[in-house]
Every structure is written in structure tokens, then in C-alpha cells.
Amino acid sequence: MRRAIRTAFVWSLVSIAATATAWAHHSFAAAFDMNKPVTVQGTIVQVRLENPHSWFFLDVKDATGKVERWSFEAGTPSGMVRNGFKPGIIKKGVEVTIKGFHAKDPTQNVGMLRELVMSDGTVYGMFGSQQGPAAQ
């Protein structure tokens, strides 16, 4: 029985991975390391809703106070807008937390955006969908 539950759990993880892979755009799979999650907190410098993919740029302070520029690639702008991400909703200077996956090139402060969390708890997904207070 325990073995069956363990099998079911493993199958679940495999299914989730397969779903995520199928959903991911080709260049995301090619450019980012899905085994290397990254979370940064910082101040938005620029949001670009552009093709082929949107980008979020933010300044992140490390433990010593040194500021580093990070950028995160998100979904296509049409999808983001039509899924609920209004242009201009995230302004320069806003504090956000971004969770994602690091670029395969470890020398770059670049990631694939999986989740952007606003200070009020609103969460935006990679393609602009949202949940949390602003989504109500």
C-alpha cells in the first residue's frame, strides 16, 4: 500500500513536470535551467510588454548592500494583457518578489519568470494571469 502511494506520488510529479514542459515556450526550455529555481526581491526598473516575450527588469540588493540588475523573461504581451495583466499596473520603483528559473548561462543575472508577487500579495503568473487581492 505504501509502495502504491509512493508510486502515485511519483506519477503526480512526473505529470506536473510534463505539463510544465508542454506549456513552456520553446526558448524557455532551451535558455533556462528548470532545475535551478531562483527567487529575488527588488525594485522594478522597467517592464517591457513586447514580442517575442515580455521582460521585467529590477534592481536587487545583496547582503552587502550592493545593487545588481536582474532581468526576467515572461510571456507574450498579448497573452499577458488578455489574461489580466494590465499595462502600467507595475510601475517603476515598485517592490516585488520574482520567483523563476535561472538562465543556463550562470554568469548572467537572468531568469524565466514563473511568479511575480506584489507587496499586497497579488500574484501574476508568467502569462499575466493573477490571483490575490487585486484579482478579486
Next chain:
Amino acid sequence: MKPRLIGLLLVAAFTIALAWFAPSVRTQTRPGAQAESPSAPASPKPQAEAGGPAPRMADGHPDLSGVWWGGSDIGAARGRGARGGGRGGARGGTPPPTFMSLYKPEAAAKAKTLGDKDDPTLRCVPTAFGTLNVSLWDVGAVGQIVATPKMIVMLTETYHGFRLIPTDGRPHRDDQPPAYRGDSVGRWDGDVFVVDTKNFTDNTWMSAEGRVSQHSDQLHIVERYRRVDANTLEIEATVEDPEVLTGPWTAPKQSLVLAPFDRILSLNCSGIETQALMDAAAKQTGK
């Protein structure tokens, strides 16, 4: 035996639950989100009654005007109503041939030297093929038709493409340099609008999303647009490219629905970061 059976049932239950739940997890779609989109009306509603007859222009031909899509945009749960297209069309059975499956040996050999990072769309160069910007892989899912008696204008959103298609059966123009989307002329065959397109550049691909699908400047596409009813547009296409293909390719039929908004977005494209990232990743992986 019994524990194994329970285990199998658990596996099945988990898998079904995930299949059911996954779309809502990955999209986190919020009811009403589309209604607040700047490109959607406050109360989205179809531009015509579902199932009603196709509207007609003053000259009696079907009016193809409207924003046509697959029923949803990228990243959202798949809308209802759109059919066909996508990943080769038929579900179950033998999948129909793809453009690339008809490559001559030389073209197939060249395709093996290309990869994700070579996809022209990463540099904002559009695909050559895509009925109304709706690619066969459901990407760039919005296109708009503005129909007039003498000209049908097809606008695409993702890479700001347009096609000006005369409807009077005139020949191709001779002053058009080779273009990403070629040169199109049209004619009515009953209620079907037939579009003949050639004079393409050879520096685009047929598909986006890293699917290697190079073609030559001999590419020739014939599309047939039919507004089946008020809310449905069917598109069939035959593609020839004698330089790279062994024979004509029949694209899977696309069936699109009228979007609940009447304007596509104006979107910029700058592939700088994406292309740089792909190049860097390719160096890392040696591909």
C-alpha cells in the same frame, strides 16, 4: 493484489485530478479577466449570434470582417469553439504529414544544422505561413480581417504583419520585392475566398517556436477562407515549394471563432534579450 489495485486507482485518480487541475494552476485564469482587457469590451459578447448565418457584404459575398482567433490567447485555458489546426490536426490515428516531413534530402540535411537559436521569430522576423497569424501550433492566435468589396486586408498581431489582397482576380504585381509574407491576390470561388501568395523571401521559417522549417523563395501558398456561419471561419491551405519539398503539402484545416473584441493590439517587438539568451544557452550546451 488488493493494495496494488488501490495503488493503481490512486495513480489514476491523481492523474485525472492533475489533468483537470493543471490548466487552472498554470493559468490561474480569473473569471472576467478578459473583460478588463483593453482590447476587450467591458461586457464581452460575440459580434454576431452563434450559429447564425454568415453576414454578407453589399455585393453578396460573405463578409469575412472580424478578429479571428482560436478561442483564447497564449497562456489561457483553451477556449471552446475553435477546432482543428494545431499540432498536425487529426487526433488519434496516423498524424498527417508536416511541411518538414516532405523535405527533399538536401533540405532535411540543412534542417539538421539548424536549431532553436536560429528561429527567425526570435529576431522579430515573422513566419512565412500562418493563416491570419494563427500558426499551426496555436501561437500568435489573433488576426483581423477588414473586408471591403475591392480589397481584403489581413492584419496580424504578433509581428505587425499585413496583407492587402485585391478581390478582383487580378494577377500578382510586378513591383513588389520579395517579402516576409509574400504578395497575395484573391478571388471569390462561390462563397470561398481564395488567396494566392508567392514572392516570399527565403529568410523566414514556416513555423515559430523553434520548429526548424526553412523554405525557399519558391514558396507558393493557396489558402481558402470560408465563413461557415456568423462565428466560424474555416481556412484550408495548400503549400508548394519545389526547391525544398518532394510534393505539395496540405495544411491541416484551421477553424477559428470570432473574438469578443473588435481590434487587435499594437505590440512592439524587440528580440534583443531573448536572442542573446538563446545564443548564450547554445554556447553552454554546445548546440
